[in-house]
Amino acid sequence: MKIALLGLPNSGKTTIFNALTRSEAEVTSYANAKAEPNLAVVEVGDERVTRLAEMYRPKKTTYATIDIMDFCGVSRGAAGEGLFPPELMQWIRNAHALAVVLRNFEDDLNGPPDPVRDFQQIHEELLLSDLLIAEARLDRIRHGYKRGIRSNELEGEEKALEKIVGRLNENVPVRGLELSPQEEKTIRGYRFLTQKPLLLILNSDEAGFGKNEGVMEELEKSGRAIEFAGQFEMELARMEADEAALFMEDMGIGESARDRLTRFAYRILGYISFFTVGPDEVRAWNITKGDTAVDAAGTIHSDLARGFIRAECFSYEDLMECRSEKGVKDKGRFRLEGKGYSVRDGDVLNIRFNV
Numbered sequence: 570m571k572i573a574l575l576g577l578p579n580s581g582k583t584t585i586f587n588a589l590t591r592s593e594a595e596v597t598s599y600a601n602a603k604a605e606p607n608l609a610v611v612e613v614g615d616e617r618v619t620r621l622a623e624m625y626r627p628k629k630t631t632y633a634t635i636d637i638m639d640f641c642g643v644s645r646g647a648a649g650e651g652l653f654p655p656e657l658m659q660w661i662r663n664a665h666a667l668a669v670v671l672r673n674f675e676d677d678l679n680g681p682p683d684p685v686r687d688f689q690q691i692h693e694e695l696l697l698s699d700l701l702i703a704e705a706r707l708d709r710i711r712h713g714y715k716r717g718i719r720s721n722e723l724e725g726e727e728k729a730l731e732k733i734v735g736r737l738n739e740n741v742p743v744r745g746l747e748l749s750p751q752e753e754k755t756i757r758g759y760r761f762l763t764q765k766p767l768l769l770i771l772n773s774d775e776a777g778f779g780k781n782e783g784v785m786e787e788l789e790k791s792g793r794a795i796e797f798a799g800q801f802e803m804e805l806a807r808m809e810a811d812e813a814a815l816f817m818e819d820m821g822i823g824e825s826a827r828d829r830l831t832r833f834a835y836r837i838l839g840y841i842s843f844f845t846v847g848p849d850e851v852r853a854w855n856i857t858k859g860d861t862a863v864d865a866a867g868t869i870h871s872d873l874a875r876g877f878i879r880a881e882c883f884s885y886e887d888l889m890e891c892r893s894e895k896g897v898k899d900k901g902r903f904r905l906e907g908k909g910y911s912v913r914d915g916d917v918l919n920i921r922f923n924v
């Protein structure tokens with residue numbers, strides 16, 4: 570799962586990136602154009618993995634991960650390009666979700682914060698970007714008609730695109746449209762930005778953190794919002810754990826920025842975790858709610874999906890309650906599940922397969 574951090578210049582994207590990833594990417598107050606994003610892999614904080622590792626004492630413990638991309642120095646409307654210069658577009662289109670960072674601190678260059686206005690500007694850029702793509706494709710389809718290139722597929726695609734263009738012109742993101750599975754399929758390749766799940770990150774200064782209910786409420790009308798104190802949390806990420814804990818308590822921050830963002834992203838993207846356990850490795854994997862045992866097997870390795878026989882399964886809760894795998898079996902909580910089993914968050918799976 571890849572999340573792209575977007576936002577106006579100096580909104581604190583890199584600061585938040587550093588807080589999330591404990592990286593030391595350069596934080597500047599000047600737009601500094603660079604064609605490639607900062608990339609980092611962030612572990613999904615999950616106490617259950619820690620507990621499982623305590624129980625199995627594996628050689629290796631692996632948390633589920635999320636990839637974070639930070640785009641730097643995208644200047645506002647540079648050379649009429651809008652917020653997203655073409656060389657960054659391919660990265661952004663490849664993201665599974667977009668996180669928009671909104672400045673909520675005083676800044677010498679841009680004055681007092683107005684996160685709702687800033688979001689509106691980004692929202693419009695995203696809509697515009699999708700509109701240009703949809704219209705260009707429509708033009709090509711119609712141009713083809715004139716030259717006698719016509720098919721049911723093309724007509725289906727034309728209909729879907731017309732619907733999308735109409736709604737984009739009314740400020741409705743693609744994600745807000747009711748599309749049939751067929752329409753969904755014909756437009757998938759365009760990876761429309763407004764079709765991706767959207768997370769809003771209000772980046773507040775230390776003094777104002779936690780006192781922005783009005784702004785949060787306003788932002789929630791457009792997407793799911795979370796508040797960070799970016800600069801403060803970047804400093805926290807550099808401290809020793811016990812020192813950081815004291816500061817967090819002072820600020821009323823319950824969990825690290827990383828833990829809050831990964832949990833938030835999980836919830837919004839409908840992700841769940843299952844676990845594999847053993848003496849070699851305890852590991853968390855992410856899949857989407859509704860995925861089957863075969864999907865889970867395929868996440869581990871395509872061979873496991875191809876040769877899937879069954880899944881041996883029990884829940885994390887049952888394991889903790891019964892204190893051991895043997896206890897789980899004794900209590901009759903150990904299950905054998907088939908291909909179509911819909912995996913639940915916290916399942917511990919062992920895939921039986923044959924290739």
Ligand SMILES: Nc1nc2c(ncn2[C@@H]2O[C@H](COP(=O)(O)OP(=O)(O)OP(=O)(O)O)[C@@H](O)[C@H]2O)c(=O)[nH]1
Binds near residue numbers: 582799801
């Ligand atoms: N007071 C305050 N300042 C912040 C906060 N987050 C970032 N800043 C400051 O804002 C400036 C820009 O921060 P960056 O993280 O570089 O912002 P950016 O969005 O990555 O900027 P570009 O990559 O240039 O678009 C820096 O001087 C930061 O120290 C915050 O939460 N509070």
Ligand SMILES: [Mg+2]
Binds near residue numbers: 582584597642
């Ligand atoms: Mg930056």
